[in-house]
Amino acid sequence: MLKYFTAYRGLLALLLLCILIEAAYAVAAPLSLKYLVDEAFVPKDGGMFALILGLLIGVGVLSITASLSGDYALGKLVGQGIAKLRLDLFERLQRQSISFYREYGTGDLVARFTTDTASVERTVGATVPMLFAQTLSACLGISMLFALDWRLTLIMLAGASLMIAGPKLLQRRAEAGQQQLKSSQERFMNAIDETVKGHKTIRSLHQQERVRQLSARLIGDMLKNGLRLRLITSWMERLPLVSLMVLNGAMIGFGGYLIFRDQLTIGGFMAFFTLFMTVGQSATNLTYLIPGMIEARVSFARIGELMAREPEVPEPAEPRSPAGPIREIAMEGVDFGYEKGADQLRGVSLGIAGGSYTAFVGASGSGKSTALQLLARLYDPRKGRIAIDGLDLREIGERNLRELALLVGQDTFLFNASVRDNLLLDKQGLSEADLNEAVRKSGLQEAVARWPNGLDTLVRQEGGSFSGGERQRIALTRALLRDPDVLLLDEVTSALDPGAEAAVNELVLSLRGRKTVVSVTHRLSAVVEADRIYVFDKGKVVESGTHEQLLVLGGAYARLWEKQQGFRLSEDGLHADVNTDWLARLPFLAGIDAGLLDSLSAAFSTQTCREGEAIVREGEEGHTFYIIVRGKFEVTKQTEDAGERRVATLQDGDYFGEIALMKEVPRTATVRAMGPSVLLSMRRETFQRLLSGSTQIRDELSRALERRA
Numbered sequence: 093m094l095k096y097f098t099a100y101r102g103l104l105a106l107l108l109l110c111i112l113i114e115a116a117y118a119v120a121a122p123l124s125l126k127y128l129v130d131e132a133f134v135p136k137d138g139g140m141f142a143l144i145l146g147l148l149i150g151v152g153v154l155s156i157t158a159s160l161s162g163d164y165a166l167g168k169l170v171g172q173g174i175a176k177l178r179l180d181l182f183e184r185l186q187r188q189s190i191s192f193y194r195e196y197g198t199g200d201l202v203a204r205f206t207t208d209t210a211s212v213e214r215t216v217g218a219t220v221p222m223l224f225a226q227t228l229s230a231c232l233g234i235s236m237l238f239a240l241d242w243r244l245t246l247i248m249l250a251g252a253s254l255m256i257a258g259p260k261l262l263q264r265r266a267e268a269g270q271q272q273l274k275s276s277q278e279r280f281m282n283a284i285d286e287t288v289k290g291h292k293t294i295r296s297l298h299q300q301e302r303v304r305q306l307s308a309r310l311i312g313d314m315l316k317n318g319l320r321l322r323l324i325t326s327w328m329e330r331l332p333l334v335s336l337m338v339l340n341g342a343m344i345g346f347g348g349y350l351i352f353r354d355q356l357t358i359g360g361f362m363a364f365f366t367l368f369m370t371v372g373q374s375a376t377n378l379t380y381l382i383p384g385m386i387e388a389r390v391s392f393a394r395i396g397e398l399m400a401r402e403p404e405v406p407e408p409a410e411p412r413s414p415a416g417p418i419r420e421i422a423m424e425g426v427d428f429g430y431e432k433g434a435d436q437l438r439g440v441s442l443g444i445a446g447g448s449y450t451a452f453v454g455a456s457g458s459g460k461s462t463a464l465q466l467l468a469r470l471y472d473p474r475k476g477r478i479a480i481d482g483l484d485l486r487e488i489g490e491r492n493l494r495e496l497a498l499l500v501g502q503d504t505f506l507f508n509a510s511v512r513d514n515l516l517l518d519k520q521g522l523s524e525a526d527l528n529e530a531v532r533k534s535g536l537q538e539a540v541a542r543w544p545n546g547l548d549t550l551v552r553q554e555g556g557s558f559s560g561g562e563r564q565r566i567a568l569t570r571a572l573l574r575d576p577d578v579l580l581l582d583e584v585t586s587a588l589d590p591g592a593e594a595a596v597n598e599l600v601l602s603l604r605g606r607k608t609v610v611s612v613t614h615r616l617s618a619v620v621e622a623d624r625i626y627v628f629d630k631g632k633v634v635e636s637g638t639h640e641q642l643l644v645l646g647g648a649y650a651r652l653w654e655k656q657q658g659f660r661l662s663e664d665g666l667h668a669d670v671n672t673d674w675l676a677r678l679p680f681l682a683g684i685d686a687g688l689l690d691s692l693s694a695a696f697s698t699q700t701c702r703e704g705e706a707i708v709r710e711g712e713e714g715h716t717f718y719i720i721v722r723g724k725f726e727v728t729k730q731t732e733d734a735g736e737r738r739v740a741t742l743q744d745g746d747y748f749g750e751i752a753l754m755k756e757v758p759r760t761a762t763v764r765a766m767g768p769s770v771l772l773s774m775r776r777e778t779f780q781r782l783l784s785g786s787t788q789i790r791d792e793l794s795r796a797l798e799r800r801a
């Protein structure tokens with residue numbers, strides 16, 4: 093990393109020269125005492141006095157000039173070096189793959205950019221030059237001391253070794269202490285970052301106390317680690333001072349002895365003593381620099397670690413690009429895992445015809461989104477390859493690939509700028525009409541009309557001030573404006589109401605022929621007209637074909653389709669119902685007569701919920717049964733070691749809480765909406781009132797439900 097500073101050779105040479113002049117002056121000034129006392133004062137020689145004084149003033153002016161020039165050279169050298177280091181670090185960060193951002197938290201990265209680069213700046217801008225200057229003046233001083241009196245110098249050097257040995261012994265502990273303090277600071281920064289980003293979830297789940305306790309613990313850690321480090325460094329700083337005091341005493345004693353025996357002149361002793369103090373001061377200054385050097389060493393290592401990190405999805409050495417319109421995108425025998433040993437995709441082979449509308453469907457966690465992200469080359473396969481018209485994605489340059497294929501993911505990040513800037517980003521040459529057209533197509537125009545400043549409305553909190561549906565539409569508009577050949581859509585309608593969803597589905601269909609669209613969805617009604625559907629299960633493609641072909645096949649797709657059929661939902665998404673055929677397929681209602689099923693069907697209430705809302709909470713008494721009409725839910729459980737852990741995901745056509753229909757038992761997990769959702773719910777009292785006339789059915793139900801429990 094020092095190369096950032098040694099690259100400016102001219103400035104470096106000027107700096108070294110200036111330091112040399114200053115050090116020479118620092119040694120020459122005390123030495124002049126010997127000549128002042130022995131050659132001018134004692135013999136009262138005015139001419140010699142004037143000469144020495146003149147020389148001292150001349151060298152003093154030279155030293156001040158050198159000091160000012162040195163400061164200028166150092167400021168420029170460090171300023172330019174650190175600016176280049178920051179920029180390189182930033183660029184390296186931008187080249188990193190997604191897994192890198194999973195590994196490093198925001199607080200950690202921010203700390204490396206702020207405290208660590210500041211520490212490097214301090215070290216190179218102050219500590220290292222001081223280290224060099226002090227070492228130089230100490231070495232010059234020691235050679236002068238030898239010239240003045242070698243016996244006194246030897247005694248001094250023996251004592252000085254104590255000054256170095258003491259701090260050295262503590263250095264390792266200080267380094268470990270510094271590392272611990274930095275880690276605790278990082279953990280605290282990460283906690284602050286999480287609190288700011290997750291403030292809505294924290295509030296809505298009333299987790300303030302838990303977060304406060306966590307922060308208090310982290311602050312406590314910082315305090316403890318800071319105190320421990322302070323203690324070690326204060327010992328390291330005091331040890332040399334103590335040694336210096338002992339040395340002082342020894343030198344005065346032995347010096348006096350030599351003067352009394354006429355083996356040393358008074359001027360010689362005074363010069364020796366003053367020079368010794370200067371050398372001692374330099375040595376003490378050096379030991380003061382040690383804690384800073386240790387901190388810097390840790391910071392250098394932390395920055396070096398980021399600089400050395402190679403992106404997992406590297407840019408090809410000689411980027412190529414597919415020629416002409418896309419004919420086929422192929423995944424060939426692709427294996428992939430997010431972590432070592434994990435297999436999220438296994439032997440996936442599929443073909444996507446250019447200009448077609450292709451859908452990836454399957455249960456939650458089956459690998460659909462992963463496959464889509466590989467198509468966008470956010471990750472590279474562990475085995476196999478992905479190719480566009482035979483050209484491996486790894487051979488296509490990133491810029492080219494992003495222009496060719498664009499992923500609209502589940503999370504939309506918005507910059508703190510106007511909506512217009514968020515839509516256009518670096519896209520130039522688009523007219524207002526182009527912008528309005530894209531806004532209209534993605535269904536964003538209603539929201540734009542509602543916002544006080546239309547497209548110039550400012551996005552706040554990275555888009556947190558907008559609804560999930562608005563964010564999704566902004567992401568879609570962004571994609572339409574960039575007009576790529578391939579659109580990779582990941583659940584782009586999950587936060588939209590049924591009316592808006594139908595409009596987006598129509599838009600997607602209208603692109604067929606002109607664009608290649610690959611859409612991941614768990615809602616099968618959206619893929620009925622797809623040219624080809626790939627059904628994923630546990631990381632493999634288990635079926636493929638058109639909707640009709642897959643229904644005839646009667647496999648996983650057909651079962652998923654059946655599960656999702658039987659609901660009606662109003663356009664605004666506020667009223668839903670379920671038909672009796674669907675209810676009759678529930679294992680615990682099997683065999684119930686049609687009349688009773690009719691009554692049950694009519695007794696369900698529609699319930700809508702927001703993203704992050706917990707419908708049932710682990711440990712609470714349950715009294716309601718739920719069917720998911722639309723939406724996605726995560727099921728979490730508290731674990732002793734890892735806190736809350738996701739154990740399953742539920743989606744359209746899934747149901748939960750059926751035990752609560754028969755008896756009051758604590759919920760075994762928490763179920764939380766992952767986006768705006770619609771449920772049908774039925775309370776136990778309603779269910780039991782409807783079944784009151786059929787004791788036999790109730791008993792059978794009880795037994796069936798107990799078996800499920």
Ligand SMILES: Nc1ncnc2c1ncn2[C@@H]1O[C@H](COP(=O)(O)OP(=O)(O)OP(=O)(O)O)[C@@H](O)[C@H]1O
Pocket residue numbers: 430431436454455456457458459460461462463612614628741
């Ligand atoms: N970034 C990640 N790191 C580690 N594991 C992940 C990551 N993203 C997804 N997974 C895991 O990979 C598996 C496949 O996830 P993926 O998102 O591809 O499934 P999916 O079929 O799209 O499901 P969903 O509809 O719930 O998004 C799941 O077990 C998931 O937990």
